[in-house]
Amino acid sequence: MEKNKRVYNAVSVIIDKTNSLPVIVRSTWNGFADDGAYMGMFEQHTFQDYQLNKSPSRDLSTAMIPAGFKLPVRNEPVPMLAAGSLAPDLKLTSLTGKDFSLGSLRGKTVLLNFTTDGCPHCVNAAQMLIRLYEQYNNKDFEIISIYQSDYNNVKTVARFDAKHKIKYPSYMAESTAAGTYHINGYPNFYLLDKKGIIIRAYEGFYTELEKQIIDKIGAIR
Numbered sequence: 001m002e003k004n005k006r007v008y009n010a011v012s013v014i015i016d017k018t019n020s021l022p023v024i025v026r027s028t029w030n031g032f033a034d035d036g037a038y039m040g041m042f043e044q045h046t047f048q049d050y051q052l053n054k055s056p057s058r059d060l061s062t063a064m065i066p067a068g069f070k071l072p073v074r075n076e077p078v079p080m081l082a083a084g085s086l087a088p089d090l091k092l093t094s095l096t097g098k099d100f101s102l103g104s105l106r107g108k109t110v111l112l113n114f115t116t117d118g119c120p121h122c123v124n125a126a127q128m129l130i131r132l133y134e135q136y137n138n139k140d141f142e143i144i145s146i147y148q149s150d151y152n153n154v155k156t157v158a159r160f161d162a163k164h165k166i167k168y169p170s171y172m173a174e175s176t177a178a179g180t181y182h183i184n185g186y187p188n189f190y191l192l193d194k195k196g197i198i199i200r201a202y203e204g205f206y207t208e209l210e211k212q213i214i215d216k217i218g219a220i221r
Contacts, residue, residue: 005038007031022047035206037120077184080201087112087196088180092146092171095154095161100171103196105142109217110192113145114183117152117160125187125205126164132213133168140194141217143168150175189213193220 001007007030014024023046030040081087092100102110113129115122133143147157149172157170177183181190189202191213200216202209 002032003038005030005032019050019052021050033120035121035124035204037124037205039120078182080182080184080188080203081190081198083198083200085198087190087192087198090146090173090177090180092144092173094169094171095158105144105192106196107194108140108142109136109194109220110196111141111143111213112181112190112192113143113187114178114181114189115145115187116147117156119186121205122187123164125209126166128205128210130165130167131210135214136217145170146173146177147171148173148175148177191216 008028009031010028012026013022014026015021016023025045025047027043028040029042031038033039087102089102092102094100102112111129111132113125115125129143129145145166145168147170152172154172157172160166161170181188185204187205189209191199191202193199199220202212
């Protein structure tokens with residue numbers, strides 16, 4: 001047990017009793033990622049159609065690449081929006097169905113949290129954001145979470161907020177929001193000044209992030 005969580009790595013093997021060969025191999029892992037997120041993974045391999053005592057065995061070194069085969073072109077991640085640029089406005093909808101615009105937050109320092117409800121790193125980020133909310137509440141500082149409607153829906157987001165006792169508002173955005181803000185993964189963050197100018201972008205969640213955001217807020221206030 002670590003931090004009241006079970007940490008383990010288990011492997012189970014199912015054997016065919018007629019030949020003592022493995023039929024299914026299952027691996028289960030639960031533990032903590034580098035950023036402190038509690039995670040689990042499951043992997044299963046199935047084996048069948050064994051050919052025993054057959055000679056000669058197939059020589060895999062003679063495998064050929066099929067004619068016309070090409071590896072897919074790798075898409076390089078797009079850099080996040082640069083500091084000093086005006087944060088694009090987004091058409092957002094609250095969980096109660098009300099329209100909301102980022103422009104309405106002018107006059108406040110804003111932390112945008114681009115997130116999803118099915119990510120363990122987003123859970124850890126939420127706990128950090130709750131602490132920031134409590135520290136800067138009523139100090140012209142606003143945190144909002146932005147969920148893309150093609151990945152999440154109002155019910156799952158509301159359930160996530162209730163489960164983790166989220167105090168800052170969550171909004172749904174159209175699928176174009178990720179492209180507009182160059183979001184390559186979740187969670188991603190943007191810190192905006194009171195004029196809506198990007199102060200800094202933060203990609204991913206990591207242990208030093210909370211201090212970096214606090215230091216940056218202190219520098220611009």
